[in-house]
Amino acid sequence: MSRATLVLAAAALLVGGAPVSAQSRPEVPEAQRVRKLPRQHLSGPRFRFTTFTGDVAEQRNAAGLEPIMSQFGWQFENQVVSLESGNRALLEGLVLLGGLEQGEFNMSFAGLAGFRSEAGVEFGAGPNFNFNRDTEEWTTSMLVAAGATMPFGDVYVPVNVAMGLAKGGPRITALMGWIIG
Numbered sequence: 487m488s489r490a491t492l493v494l495a496a497a498a499l500l501v502g503g504a505p506v507s508a509q510s511r512p513e514v515p516e517a518q519r520v521r522k523l524p525r526q527h528l529s530g531p532r533f534r535f536t537t538f539t540g541d542v543a544e545q546r547n548a549a550g551l552e553p554i555m556s557q558f559g560w561q562f563e564n565q566v567v568s569l570e571s572g573n574r575a576l577l578e579g580l581v582l583l584g585g586l587e588q589g590e591f592n593m594s595f596a597g598l599a600g601f602r603s604e605a606g607v608e609f610g611a612g613p614n615f616n617f618n619r620d621t622e623e624w625t626t627s628m629l630v631a632a633g634a635t636m637p638f639g640d641v642y643v644p645v646n647v648a649m650g651l652a653k654g655g656p657r658i659t660a661l662m663g664w665i666i667g
Contacts, residue, residue, distance in 0.1 A: 528563045528635065528642060532580065532663035540655020557584030557594060561644075561663065572604025578612075591619035596629055606635045614650055627652035633661075641666055 534557045538546055543553035559582035567575040580596040593616065600610025609632040616625045633646030642665040650657035 526565065526568075528644075528665045529561060530642075530663050530665035531558070532561045532582065532644075532661055533558050534582065534659050534661035536584070536650075536657050536659045538655065538657055542652075542654040542657070545654070551585075551588050551590065555585045555590070555592065556587055557582040557592070559583055559594075574602045576600040576602060576608075576610065578610065593617045593619075598629060598631065600631070602635060606637070608633055608635060608644075608646070625652065627657060631659075631661075635665075 536555050536557060537543075538553045538555070546553050559580065562579040562581075564577045565574045566577055576599070578596075578598045578600060580594070580598070582594040582596075584590070584592040584594060594614060595616075596612060596614040598610035598612035600608055602608040609630075611628070611630045614627045614629045616627070617623070618625075627650035629648050629650050631646050631648035633644065635642050635644040644661070644663055644665070646661045648659040648661060650659065
C-alpha cells in the first residue's frame, strides 16, 4: 500500500468510517460544483472632466488655470469573480493625462475595487495618485465612483461619476469611454 492510501485509511478509521481508497472521491452535487464562467475583458480608452473645489480651485485660479481639467487615458479591468447571475467583482487600474488644454501636464494613476451588476450598474472605490510636471508634486485622493456600463451591440459604453476626497477640497469627475469586446 502507498503512503497516501495508508493515511486516508487511518483518517477514515479515526472518524469512525470505513477505509476509503485514494481513487474514490465522494460525488459533489451539481449545485455545489465550481463553474468556470467566461470573463470579459473590458479595458479601453477613457475621457473625463474633473472639477476642482475648495483651496485647490482657488490655487488654480491664482495660477491662471481653470478649475476644470480634461483628461484622457486607458482603463485596465480584471474580473476577479464572475457569477452565474451576471454580477462581477472587479479590480480596475486607470492611467490618465490631463490639463493639456491649459498647458499643464498632469498624470493620474488610480486603482479601484468595484462591483458590476448584471444590468451594468457599477460602483467602486480606491486610491488615486496625481503628478503635476510643473510643480513636480504628488497629490493623493480617495476615489468613490458609480455609474453604468451599457452595451450597444459589440461596443460597451461606461459612464461614471466619481468624487476624489482630497486635502484642499473634493474633486468631482465625469468619466466615459468605450470598449469593444
